Amino acid sequence: MRDLLRLPLVLALICAVAAGTLTWVRDLTGAAIEARAAEALAAALRVALPEASQFNDRSAELPALGDAFRNVHEAYEGVHDGRTVGMVFAVAGPGYGGNVEVLVGIDVSGRIAALKVLSAAGETAGLGTKITEPWFQEQFAGKGEKPLEFGTGPGQLQVITGATISARSVLASANLALQAFKELQER
Amino acid sequence: MRGLWADFKNGLVAENPVLRLVLGMCPALAVSTALMNGFWMGVAVIFVLTGSNLLISLIRGFIPSRVRIPCFIVVIATFVTAVDLTMNAFLPEMHHILGIFVPLIVVNCIILARAEAFASRRPVLNAVADGLGMGLGFTLALMVVSAVREILGTGNLVINGVALFGKGLPFDPAKVMVLPPGAFITLGLAVAALNYLTRKPSARRLGSREEVRA
Numbered sequence: 272m273r274d275l276l277r278l279p280l281v282l283a284l285i286c287a288v289a290a291g292t293l294t295w296v297r298d299l300t301g302a303a304i305e306a307r308a309a310e311a312l313a314a315a316l317r318v319a320l321p322e323a324s325q326f327n328d329r330s331a332e333l334p335a336l337g338d339a340f341r342n343v344h345e346a347y348e349g350v351h352d353g354r355t356v357g358m359v360f361a362v363a364g365p366g367y368g369g370n371v372e373v374l375v376g377i378d379v380s381g382r383i384a385a386l387k388v389l390s391a392a393g394e395t396a397g398l399g400t401k402i403t404e405p406w407f408q409e410q411f412a413g414k415g416e417k418p419l420e421f422g423t424g425p426g427q428l429q430v431i432t433g434a435t436i437s438a439r440s441v442l443a444s445a446n447l448a449l450q451a452f453k454e455l456q457e458r
Numbered sequence: 459m460r461g462l463w464a465d466f467k468n469g470l471v472a473e474n475p476v477l478r479l480v481l482g483m484c485p486a487l488a489v490s491t492a493l494m495n496g497f498w499m500g501v502a503v504i505f506v507l508t509g510s511n512l513l514i515s516l517i518r519g520f521i522p523s524r525v526r527i528p529c530f531i532v533v534i535a536t537f538v539t540a541v542d543l544t545m546n547a548f549l550p551e552m553h554h555i556l557g558i559f560v561p562l563i564v565v566n567c568i569i570l571a572r573a574e575a576f577a578s579r580r581p582v583l584n585a586v587a588d589g590l591g592m593g594l595g596f597t598l599a600l601m602v603v604s605a606v607r608e609i610l611g612t613g614n615l616v617i618n619g620v621a622l623f624g625k626g627l628p629f630d631p632a633k634v635m636v637l638p639p640g641a642f643i644t645l646g647l648a649v650a651a652l653n654y655l656t657r658k659p660s661a662r663r664l665g666s667r668e669e670v671r672a
Contacts, residue, residue, distance in 0.1 A: 278524060292536055303548065307550050
């Protein structure tokens, strides 16, 4: 009968000490972990919109755009010298195996400043993962007057042979970001 | 106090957790693609194993035997979470590469096995010696396996971001060595090599009958 009390009490005591210890470790490392995450985000945003020196989080406005934009999960306004120079959207579009994470930077004229594929972990190695190659991402820069599509002529966006689904996912995300940009501007 | 050195040495060769006890196979096979991965995985395991052995040995008189396993797991999980947070804060790239295998140290059988079989019945110093030895044995085994895989699979060996062989060794890297099959091949050969090297000299000749009876 004594065990009925003793066993849970000992276990609870050990758990309490463990929880206390972890709270302390969490306090010690939390600041560094958050700083790293913020740094990584800022670096990625700077790649997507090089003109901006500062980014304001405007993700809170995204739900108001409606269900069509649910793949756009983050939005940042790029600012330089106190004036808006563009926006960056984080879009997660369905790829061949899981989501493809893309950052799309759009300047004030409504054209793509730069596009960066953040994660293509679910895409086929050697084929789908080609969307992370510089030539594929760089060809989006400067485009965006009209909805993007792939083509074969000079100056047109090149699709990747054998990785149509992955490439189309990036294209769709870029178009979605361009639309979101327009919607936000009209508001 | 007796036999500290013996307890420490035990984990290096005689009962090497990876190459002799064949425990902790999951991280040993999965992260041993590059020398530095093996090294940092080993460091994480040394810390957790030594820490949990120390603590479990300290409180061994206090833990009722009927709830000892949950108690061990809580202690081990605490150390693992501390390592995971620390690596995330100060070694973010390595944390990203090792990924799920750091949290999975909680269920690594080496740690629980040492807690149950050794730390919970020995004095503190012996438990620490055992944790250090076992952890170091795990680290050395992982480093050997991962160095072989990295050299054969990529034609180079990278230490702290510096490539040891410049532009790479003059052969076509066998990519299979850094893929899962390469892990099994290398580990199997490493186990065989250790067995061969630690045989009694008289039994070294292949096919010796002595060996079978011993």
